Amino acid sequence: MMEFALFRLPDGRAWLGEGPFTALATVPAAGGAFYINDFDLHDPKPWKVPARLHEVTAGDLAEKTHLNGSQKPQIQWAKPATEWFKMAFRRIRREVQAKRLEKMVPVLTESGTLTAGNPRRLLEAIMQAPGNMWSYAHVKEDGGFLGSTPEMLFKLQERQLETMALAGTAKPGNQEGFLTDVKEIEEHEIVVRYLTQRLQALGAMAREPRTLCQTSGLVHFQSKLSVQLEAKADPAQLVPLLHPTPAVGCLPRDDEAMEKLREYRQQLKVPGFFGAPFGFAEADGTTHIVVAIRGICWEGNQISLPSGCGIVGGSAFDHEWRELRLKREAVLRLLSLQS
Numbered sequence: 001m002m003e004f005a006l007f008r009l010p011d012g013r014a015w016l017g018e019g020p021f022t023a024l025a026t027v028p029a030a031g032g033a034f035y036i037n038d039f040d041l042h043d044p045k046p047w048k049v050p051a052r053l054h055e056v057t058a059g060d061l062a063e064k065t066h067l068n069g070s071q072k073p074q075i076q077w078a079k080p081a082t083e084w085f086k087m088a089f090r091r092i093r094r095e096v097q098a099k100r101l102e103k104m105v106p107v108l109t110e111s112g113t114l115t116a117g118n119p120r121r122l123l124e125a126i127m128q129a130p131g132n133m134w135s136y137a138h139v140k141e142d143g144g145f146l147g148s149t150p151e152m153l154f155k156l157q158e159r160q161l162e163t164m165a166l167a168g169t170a171k172p173g174n175q176e177g178f179l180t181d182v183k184e185i186e187e188h189e190i191v192v193r194y195l196t197q198r199l200q201a202l203g204a205m206a207r208e209p210r211t212l213c214q215t216s217g218l219v220h221f222q223s224k225l226s227v228q229l230e231a232k233a234d235p236a237q238l239v240p241l242l243h244p245t246p247a248v249g250c251l252p253r254d255d256e257a258m259e260k261l262r263e264y265r266q267q268l269k270v271p272g273f274f275g276a277p278f279g280f281a282e283a284d285g286t287t288h289i290v291v292a293i294r295g296i297c298w299e300g301n302q303i304s305l306p307s308g309c310g311i312v313g314g315s316a317f318d319h320e321w322r323e324l325r326l327k328r329e330a331v332l333r334l335l336s337l338q339s
């Protein structure tokens, strides 16, 4: 199989689409299409209709993707250098303290070299991800990306829109400290405020209380939001309305801040898939779009493992550096790649 896409819902239902894909600007009425784009939404035709679509389970994926016989990947990781990230971190914090910015999410990417095996084998691991995660993959002949994310951008079913703020991170174990951590709460509430502002015009909105979301080896703050839309909305318009949220982007989301964010991403060599929207439209029209974090990408034998962290005025470098490591470790654990 040359090119394919995979999407798994938290409830375990999963779809595998085989290329070649037909690209469309809007979601087809019959559904059965994947949404694949990069962080900057460069692709004007992000809806990809596969030549063949299969509903798959963890049990039959290996056979369907012809993985049988290939070995698990072995990766030699290089320790990430601090310099560029430290510079971005300091500049962002300075901008926040000067009140020119509220929050920005720089991304650090760890590189690795594939020494044996096939990265496609990791599809089996993302099919086994915990029940509160969405798994995604887009694989081409010599490269691709895949992962399992705890972050949904939105789910649209008729006129019911669901979304979530997921931001603020801790290691499991110190829940009491985390629940009252002012900096983490601020980081989270910035995302809630942003979503509320963006969604208010669309219809009656409801916010659930802030709760804890426990994923593989990490705890986050999560607030669910929902909107009863006044008029039918096209997912093609909702994506640029909501993405990027300040959970992976910046606030304010004006041209100047977005330009800075793009500059940092370029300087730090962040892969285009990271933080981008990814999704699937079911045959009944229900559309799921998630935020592609907690994953890896590869090109030939070069592997990248990106992770980001929100910087606000109270952020300290060592704390964020540790948080980035925890996030990378969570991905490695999820993919059963830990050494």
Ligand SMILES: C=C(O[C@@H]1C=C(C(=O)O)C=C[C@H]1O)C(=O)O
Binding pocket: 105, 151, 166, 167, 168, 169, 187, 220, 247, 248, 293, 294, 306, 307, 308, 309, 310, 327
């Ligand atoms: C950017 C990542 O995660 C995002 C950033 C978070 C944070 O800064 O606390 C938490 C969850 C995600 O919204 C990542 O996992 O790399």
